[in-house]
Amino acid sequence: MKNGLGVSQSIVLFGGTSDIGQAIVNELLRPGVAHVVLVSRNVQDAEGFGQQILQRFPDIDVHHVRFEGEDASGMPRVVQEVIALVADIDVVIVAQALLGEGLDLINNPELAVPLATVNFTATMTLLLALAKQVSHQGYGRIVLLSSVAGERVRRSNAAYGATKAGIDAFALALDHDLSASGGSILVVRPGFVTSKMTRGMKKAPFSTTPEAVAKIVAKAIDSKVRVVWCPGLLRWVFMIFRHLPTAIWRKLPI
Numbered sequence: 001m002k003n004g005l006g007v008s009q010s011i012v013l014f015g016g017t018s019d020i021g022q023a024i025v026n027e028l029l030r031p032g033v034a035h036v037v038l039v040s041r042n043v044q045d046a047e048g049f050g051q052q053i054l055q056r057f058p059d060i061d062v063h064h065v066r067f068e069g070e071d072a073s074g075m076p077r078v079v080q081e082v083i084a085l086v087a088d089i090d091v092v093i094v095a096q097a098l099l100g101e102g103l104d105l106i107n108n109p110e111l112a113v114p115l116a117t118v119n120f121t122a123t124m125t126l127l128l129a130l131a132k133q134v135s136h137q138g139y140g141r142i143v144l145l146s147s148v149a150g151e152r153v154r155r156s157n158a159a160y161g162a163t164k165a166g167i168d169a170f171a172l173a174l175d176h177d178l179s180a181s182g183g184s185i186l187v188v189r190p191g192f193v194t195s196k197m198t199r200g201m202k203k204a205p206f207s208t209t210p211e212a213v214a215k216i217v218a219k220a221i222d223s224k225v226r227v228v229w230c231p232g233l234l235r236w237v238f239m240i241f242r243h244l245p246t247a248i249w250r251k252l253p254i
Contacts, residue, residue, distance in 0.1 A: 007032030008090035008221075012082055014126060016040030016064070019195035020145060021095030022049050023210035027218040028091060029057055035086040037063045039078060069096045070114055072122040079129040091221060092130055093143045094123060100160050112159050119163035124170055127185070131174055134183030141221050142185045144171045148229070151189070151238040152249070175226055188217055190230040206234055 011028055013021045016038030025036060036053055040046040043064045050062040063085045067078045082089070100115045127142065134140035149157055150164030168187055175185035192207040213230040220228045229235040241249070 009034040010037070010086040010088060010090045011035070012037040012039065012086070012089055012092040013095060014039045014067070014093065015069075015095035015097075015145075016046035016049065017042060017196075018095035018145075019210040020190070020193060020213050021093050023214035024093050024095075024143065024217050025049075025053070027211075027214040028221070029053065029060070031057070031059075033057065033060055035061045035063065037065060037082050037085060039065045039067050039082065041067065041069055069098075069118040069122055072117060072125045075122060075126040076129040076132075079126070079133060083133060088137050089130070089133060089140050091141050091143065093145070094126060094130075095145045096123060096126075097145065097147075097164075098160075100157070103159075105159055115159050116163055119160065120166050123167050127167075127171060127174055131178055131183065131185075135178060135181040138182040140183045142171075142183070143217060143221065144168075144185060144187050146171070146187050146189050148189050148191050148234050148238055152241050152244075155250075172226065184224075184226070186217070186220055186225065187227045188213070188220075188230065189227065189234070191234050193230075206231055206237070 007030055008028060009032065011025055011033060013025050013036070015021045017040055038046045038050055043066050046064060050064065053060060053062050065078060065081050065085070068074065096118060098115045098118045100111070103111050105112050127144065130142050134142060144167070146168040147161070147164040149161040150168045153161035153165060168189070171185050171187050178184060190208060190213050192203055193210060193213060194203065194207060195210055208231055216228055216230050
């Protein structure tokens with residue numbers, strides 16, 4: 001629960017090595033935070049970020065929990081591991097995803113399975129497990145990193161965009177379900193973000209950075225906003241894209 005100064009005492013990051021997720025945690029850190037839990041597939045890689053946190057705030061307890069992003073049925077168990085460490089969750093950031101860039105899914109359709117599992121099925125299960133905890137607490141903010149790619153799915157990243165469209169819609173519906181309990185979900189829709197995930201890819205228009213996304217998200221967490229775009233201009237760009245006739249959409253070089 002937030003302390004008397006309104007500081008979130010427990011912050012959890014699912015996807016402990018995510019550049020965007022780490023930037024959001026950094027933006028939220030301040031005196032009064034008691035626990036940070038980094039839930040990662042590769043705990044060793046996340047330990048470096050944990051050390052950075054301790055250098056800035058030695059009084060924070062940094063915990064590490066290992067999980068597998070494809071293990072949809074195991075998500076409730078992992079959430080219980082986190083709860084055993086911190087009791088309650090104030091802010092939890094869900095930043096797990098596979099981009100699938102460069103995969104030939106037409107000729108290798110089986111490669112779509114892990115992408116769909118991590119981005120949609122396992123994330124859906126995780127959100128449900130977190131929603132159960134938040135509902136039980138009567139408070140808590142779940143932050144889902146979605147993507148503008150789900151607003152209108154492009155052929156160049158159809159599988160990724162489709163999974164983001166699905167989990168984005170699910171999260172907003174789940175937020176509606178949570179609204180009576182005191183908990184809520186914030187859906188974050190970044191555009192192209194320069195990070196480890198997009199290294200080597202050509203930058204898209206209106207590209208941004210993990211730090212810029214984090215500043216927008218940190219501000220939104222303390223508001224009643226349910227969806228944020230990063231940068232905000234993309235809200236209007238995709239409003240146009242969403243309503244373009246298919247014949248025009250398919251001619252765009254995107």
